[in-house]
Amino acid sequence: MAGYPEGEAMSAATNFTHAIVRAPSASVTDGLRAVDSGTPDPSQFAADHAAYVAALQAAGAEVIALPALEDFPDSVFVEDAALCLPNGAVVMRPGAPSRLGEAAAMAPTLRYVYGQVETVEDGFIEGGDILVTDREILVGLSARTDAMGVAALRAIVEPWGYTVRELATPPDVLHFKTDCGLLDGETVLATERLAATGCFADYRVVPVEPGEEPCANCIRFNGVVLFPAGFPKTAARLRDEGYDLVELPNEQAALIDGGMSCLSLRFTPS
Numbered sequence: 001m002a003g004y005p006e007g008e009a010m011s012a013a014t015n016f017t018h019a020i021v022r023a024p025s026a027s028v029t030d031g032l033r034a035v036d037s038g039t040p041d042p043s044q045f046a047a048d049h050a051a052y053v054a055a056l057q058a059a060g061a062e063v064i065a066l067p068a069l070e071d072f073p074d075s076v077f078v079e080d081a082a083l084c085l086p087n088g089a090v091v092m093r094p095g096a097p098s099r100l101g102e103a104a105a106m107a108p109t110l111r112y113v114y115g116q117v118e119t120v121e122d123g124f125i126e127g128g129d130i131l132v133t134d135r136e137i138l139v140g141l142s143a144r145t146d147a148m149g150v151a152a153l154r155a156i157v158e159p160w161g162y163t164v165r166e167l168a169t170p171p172d173v174l175h176f177k178t179d180c181g182l183l184d185g186e187t188v189l190a191t192e193r194l195a196a197t198g199c200f201a202d203y204r205v206v207p208v209e210p211g212e213e214p215c216a217n218c219i220r221f222n223g224v225v226l227f228p229a230g231f232p233k234t235a236a237r238l239r240d241e242g243y244d245l246v247e248l249p250n251e252q253a254a255l256i257d258g259g260m261s262c263l264s265l266r267f268t269p270s
């Protein structure tokens, strides 16, 4: 198991014991995409997904692997269906109509691993728009997440002691976390267009190299950063900063706008 780097404070936002994933369906070929630049190949997608799961396990995760849901082409992107916090889990309300049913499909697994599971009943909100740091929960409004959904989330998590900060996702960016990833409790990897909004003014920001924007969506899991292969300048910058990168193939998921964070729910059961 990869350990937590010596000298670095433990962070509940990047340190976990478990992850939930869902196998890609054959119907992943029909996954939503902003621009059609090709159709994912289901068998290559499955191979990439297996590598991703193995990387989580090598980082210390006990992985709960759920079966494919053919009725939901985007259901491999489990992050959008729920938010997992140390105190409990929240079932999301995805703003993409074809994805709404994914949340209900995730709920039984959350109830199995968590003592406390709440559900967003108003508005829309997807997990890809939520970044949890050591001190707050940042939520970006987007085409998938609206103010009513953010208010519903706030009503659930503020009694658990969390502060929710509502932000804007840049225009034409799918999710808030399409453009950023948490590197440690106080540090984010972010694109210039997102950092320029000022949303990370109180954080340390490692900038994505211009032209490598799709690699912003990375995840820190215990001692390592799971990072999409093919972005050498940003990878070198992160290694120079002392991060231990595991580079993983992401071409298939990228064809339908998915990345490292979207493919798992990361948590430590309460």
Ligand code: CIR
Pocket (backbone or CB within 6 Å): 031, 032, 033, 074, 077, 079, 080, 096, 099, 127, 128, 129, 174, 175, 177, 178, 256, 257, 258, 259, 261, 262
């Ligand atoms: C969608 O458009 O919903 C999927 N094709 C991609 C979802 C990516 N999820 C994420 O960034 N959390």
